[in-house]
Amino acid sequence: MKILMVRTMKILELLSDLVEFETVNDPAKGIKPSKDCPKFVMDILSSWGIETELIEKDGYYAVYGELGEGKPKILFMAHFDVVPVNREEWNTEPFKLVIKGNKAYGRGSADDKGNVASVMLAIKELSKMDLEGKVLFAVTGDEEIGGVLAMHIAEKLRDEGKMPEYMINADGVGMKPIIRRRKGFGVTIRMPSEKVKLKGTLKEQKFRINTPIVETRHAAYFLPGVDTHPMIAVSHFLRNSNVAVVSLEGKFLKGNIVPSEVTLKYLEVGDGEEIEVDLGLTRLLKAIIPLVRAPIKTEKYSDYGVSITPNLYSYQGNKHVLRLDIRAMSYSQEAIETTLKEIIRFNIPNAEITIRSNEKAGYLFTPPDEGIVTTMLKILEGFDQKAEPVEGPGAADSRFFTPYGVKAIDFGPKGGNIHGPNEYVDIESLKVLPDVYKEVALRLIKG
Structure with missing residues (x-):
C-alpha cells in the first residue's frame, strides 16, 4: 500500500x-x-x-x-x-x-x-x-x-x-x-435570413440540457430518448406551436459539445403589436428534427448507431449558420450527404449545406x-x-x-x-x- x-x-x-x-x-x-x-x-x-x-x-x-x-x-x-x-x-x-x-x-x-x-x-x-x-x-x-x-x-x-x-x-x-x-463528420447549413413584420405577442423561453444518467456535454455521449438536447427541444417546440422566431442565443462552445442552454425569443402570432421576425431562422430551427433523425446507412455495426447533434449556431453575413456533429461507422460521406440533401430539399430548399470529414481517417x-x-x-x-x-x-x-x-x-x-x-x-x-x-x-x- x-x-x-x-x-x-x-x-x-x-x-x-x-x-x-x-x-x-x-x-x-x-x-x-x-x-x-x-x-x-x-x-x-x-x-x-x-x-x-x-x-x-x-x-x-x-x-x-x-x-x-x-x-x-x-x-x-x-x-x-x-x-x-x-x-x-x-x-x-x-x-x-x-x-x-x-x-x-x-x-x-x-x-x-x-x-x-x-x-x-x-x-x-x-x-x-x-x-x-x-x-x-x-x-x-x-x-x-x-x-x-x-x-x-x-x-x-x-x-x-x-x-x-x-x-x-x-x-x-x-x-x-x-x-x-x-468516425466524425461536420455538417454546416447556411440559411438566408428572411425578416418580416408580423403582429402578435413577444415571448421568451429557455431550453436547458438534461442528462439524467451520464452527466456530460460530449455530443457523442448524447443518447436520444434519455437525454434532452436544447436545440432539438427548440425545434420540437416550434413544430408544435403557431410562432415565428425573433432570435436565438445560447451557450455555444464547440461543434462536439452540446450547449447547456439556449434562449428563444419568438412571436406568438395573433393580435398584438407589430414585431420583426425571421422566417428563415424559423424554418431552419424547425428542420432540426428531421435532420437529427436522418436514416443514414453505415458500413459497420455500432452500439450507438448514428449520432446527429446540432451544437453550434451563429449569424454571419445575413445568413443563419447551423453546425451538426455526426458520428457513424462509415468511411465515406457520400451516404450522409445524399440523405441530408434530400431532407434539406424538402424542408429548407434555399439553404446551403457542406460536409467536412478527413478522408484519411477511418x-x-x-x-x-x-x-x-x-x-x-x-x-x-x-x-x-x-x-x-x-x-x-x-x-x-x-x-x-x-x-x-x-x-x-x-x-x-x-x-x-x-x-x-x-x-x-x-x-x-x-x-x-x-x-x-x-x-x-x-x-x-x-x-
Whole structure:
C-alpha cells in the first residue's frame, strides 16, 4: 500500500501540473494551446533521460519519441489539448486539480491529461529496460479539433517504415478496452435570413440540457430518448406551436459539445403589436428534427448507431449558420450527404449545406479476440480490474492508424463529465494505469 501511495502522489503531482496549463482548443475564438505544455512534457521526459522531438503542424504541437531497437511493436498516443469551459457551471477552478475523496477534478483530468501522465510514467519505467522491440510514443495538441497531428505522425511512420503492429490510444475512459469507435463528420447549413413584420405577442423561453444518467456535454455521449438536447427541444417546440422566431442565443462552445442552454425569443402570432421576425431562422430551427433523425446507412455495426447533434449556431453575413456533429461507422460521406440533401430539399430548399470529414481517417473496429485486446484483459485481471471490450461513443486518433492495418484499442482511467462541467478522474484507477501500460507493452513486445 505504501508503494501505491507514493506512486499515486507522483501521478497526481504530474497531473496537477498538466491541468494547470490552459491548453484549450477553440478555433472559433482563435484559441489554441501554446508551446508551454508540450515543452513541459519534453523537459520532464528529458530529466528522466528520455529523448524526444517537438513536432509542429499549423501552429499546433506534439511530442514524439522512441525507445528500444528493432521493429516498432507498439505506439502509445495521448493528447494534452482540452475543450473550452463554461466556468459558470463549474464548482471548482477548471484549471486547478482539486481532490475530493477518490475523485480529482479539473479540465482534462479524464480527457486526456490523466492518460498523458500515465503514459509518461509508463515510458519512464520502460526506458530503464532492455526492450526486445521498439516502443513509440506521442502526445499531441490538436485531438479536440480533428487530430491533424496524429494524421501527420501516421504518415511520417508510414514513410519511414516505422508503422507499429499495435497501438494503445490512451484516450478512453472506464478502464475497459475500447475496440469500436465511429468516425466524425461536420455538417454546416447556411440559411438566408428572411425578416418580416408580423403582429402578435413577444415571448421568451429557455431550453436547458438534461442528462439524467451520464452527466456530460460530449455530443457523442448524447443518447436520444434519455437525454434532452436544447436545440432539438427548440425545434420540437416550434413544430408544435403557431410562432415565428425573433432570435436565438445560447451557450455555444464547440461543434462536439452540446450547449447547456439556449434562449428563444419568438412571436406568438395573433393580435398584438407589430414585431420583426425571421422566417428563415424559423424554418431552419424547425428542420432540426428531421435532420437529427436522418436514416443514414453505415458500413459497420455500432452500439450507438448514428449520432446527429446540432451544437453550434451563429449569424454571419445575413445568413443563419447551423453546425451538426455526426458520428457513424462509415468511411465515406457520400451516404450522409445524399440523405441530408434530400431532407434539406424538402424542408429548407434555399439553404446551403457542406460536409467536412478527413478522408484519411477511418473508424476503430478491432475484433475482440485480437491479441492486443486479450492481452489487455489479462493484464487488467492481474490488477483486479475486471473488464470486457466495449464501444466508445466518441471518435479518437486511433482512426488515423487503423487504415494502415495497425491493431488498436483506446483506453483510459475511470472518470466522468467528459467535455462537461466538473470533469473528474477516478484516482484508484489512475494510480494503476502506468503499470498497466508498462505491462501491456512488455507482453506485446515479447509476442
